Amino acid sequence: MRSLRCIAVDLGGTQIRAARYTVDGVLEARVGMPTGAQESLASVCQRLKSVIRQVWPPEIPVAGIGIGLPGILDYKRGVVLRASNLSGWVDVPLRDNLLDAFHVPVFMGNDAHLAALAEHRFGAGRGVSNMVYLAIGDGIGGGMILNDTLFTGGHGRGAELGHMTLDVHGPRCHCGRRGCLEALASGTAIARRAQERLERGEDSLLRTLVDGELAQITAQEVGIAVQQGDSLAQAIFAEAGGYIATALVNLMYLLNPELFVLGGGVFRAGDAFLAQIQEAVALLAPDNYREQTRIVPAALWEDVGLWGALALVMMELDL
Ligand SMILES: [Zn+2]
Incomplete structure (x- = not known):
């Protein structure tokens, strides 16, 4: 179990960032690129997959992917109902989309909810x-x-x-x-x-x-x-x-x-x-x-979105 890694993604209106962490919370890789929020939904999804691939070499086993984004989510169905700053993001089945591409459990959360989770697990709220x-x-x-x-x-x-x-x-x-x-x-x-x-x-x-x-x-x-x-x-x-x-x-x-x-x-x-x-x-x-x-x-600033996405995977998988 300890050799497993988690992938954390922070999908914001201006930047998409992704990171790979060990299950002990050690950061191993991190990348970012502009979201291109003005472009089509399909193109933002392509970028999302591309940042994930950049931090995930195929030989490394991954326990799950966590994604935080500014929007209203249907947690049960893994659907983005609406996302602020991302035009055209209405009823997007993001979880299934990423499951099809990566074949590991995918968890999504609202960015403010995940920031709370991050501070609780890794920051001022420990x-x-x-x-x-x-x-x-x-x-x-x-x-x-x-x-x-x-x-x-x-x-x-x-x-x-x-x-x-x-x-x-x-x-x-x-x-x-x-x-x-x-x-x-x-x-x-x-x-x-x-x-x-x-x-x-x-x-x-x-x-x-x-x-x-x-x-x-x-x-x-x-x-x-x-x-x-x-x-x-x-x-x-x-x-x-x-x-x-x-x-x-x-x-x-x-x-x-x-x-x-x-x-x-x-x-x-x-x-x-x-x-x-x-x-x-x-x-x-x-x-x-x-x-x-x-x-x-708060104790976590720049990376709070990534820490939150990591905390979500750890919470959901009991790591
Ligand atoms: Zn109001």
Whole structure:
């Protein structure tokens, strides 16, 4: 069994990456290539097979292939119902397609679910039985480990933490509803809020950081301005951090997790946003919950998608 390997694939909107790991989690090979998401479904599938072949020499025995992708999956049938950033990916029987090509077990997972699984098995959540992972980037994704098991819901659509409503009168979310966490506190929402306030004429370092090109502002610039003591940027982080903290306290009441792991692009701009969230939770959470729940940054960054796909194969095959 120890000589077996696992193949992990991270199918993203811009890059497809594949890696070969031992069943002890040692990385042996890794490759990547552009997804070519604007091309046909058949051509993306060809690239997917090609990256797998590049990390899998025919003489090496493989236990299984794991694939993470940003979309809604029918886990039972191995079908991609819909994938964001991959046009034309509707009802794609990806598992059978890869089974026919490679003749080993194939497992698929939503990328945020698998990031939670990766942090639980290899990262910040090791040794914890109940944890919630929140990825705050352009959008907000989530994954949950409950009683040491990945929770995906009845039909694979569970843990969509970005679409919890926090303000019924809030800004419109792309899902069509108002005031979802994602519409209030994602990197996109933070940038939009900064742009709105600058357009109203408020004073801020942000204006010089982007040479007056307000459309260039992202959560990264807001983070830089916070580090330099800019009060508008601080207010924006406090507002967004307050919404995240409110969501975390709701989840504390609902699930009583031991740990929250926070990942995603917004945290790359420094520790200020995380500190803001921790501070707000300390004010909002009842004492017992606050003492029993840690909030930590993710441990796996660039490779979280690959680690997640590996963790999925190991979970499914009991490795
Ligand atoms: Zn929404």
